[in-house]
Amino acid sequence: MICEICGKRRAIKTVVIEGAEVEICEVCLGNFEYKTPQGRPVKKREKRPERETEVVENLGEIVKQARESEGLSYAEFAKKVGIKEALLRRIEHGFIPDLGTVRKLERYLKKKLTYEIVIDEEEGPEKREEAYSLESISEIENDGS
Numbered sequence: 001m002i003c004e005i006c007g008k009r010r011a012i013k014t015v016v017i018e019g020a021e022v023e024i025c026e027v028c029l030g031n032f033e034y035k036t037p038q039g040r041p042v043k044k045r046e047k048r049p050e051r052e053t054e055v056v057e058n059l060g061e062i063v064k065q066a067r068e069s070e071g072l073s074y075a076e077f078a079k080k081v082g083i084k085e086a087l088l089r090r091i092e093h094g095f096i097p098d099l100g101t102v103r104k105l106e107r108y109l110k111k112k113l114t115y116e117i118v119i120d121e122e123e124g125p126e127k128r129e130e131a132y133s134l135e136s137i138s139e140i141e142n143d144g145s
């Protein structure tokens with residue numbers, strides 16, 4: 001791998017600069033450290049990004065359409081899904097229920113109602129002010145990926 005900064009020398013390390021992985025050579029590594037303005041946040045990747053399950057935004061619409069296409073009342077549909085009628089009404093009006101309820105709806109409708117999002121790790125303000133140092137670079141390297 002060639003250094004992505006100078007494009008000349010062999011890259012020896014991977015550093016994360018503002019969220020992007022950059023292969024960098026020994027010389028540029030030194031220069032970069034020198035050039036980095038003080039207090040400029042340099043994100044380092046400490047762990048794999050976390051994933052979180054999000055519920056589709058139009059859940060209410062989907063549920064309402066499904067119920068109406070089956071010609072069911074709130075009570076009937078709620079019973080089939082295995083949830084309370086009052087909860088079903090709220091969902092159709094835009095309420096996002098807990099994941100357990102969403103899973104019940106998914107099972108009944110045979111339709112995926114959730115999606116995974118990757119949490120962008122925003123580090124705390126204290127951490128962001130950490131100076132860019134050789135120490136933090138080697139930590140990234142040891143983390144591996």
Ligand SMILES: [Zn+2]
Binds near residue numbers: 005008028
């Ligand atoms: Zn270089």
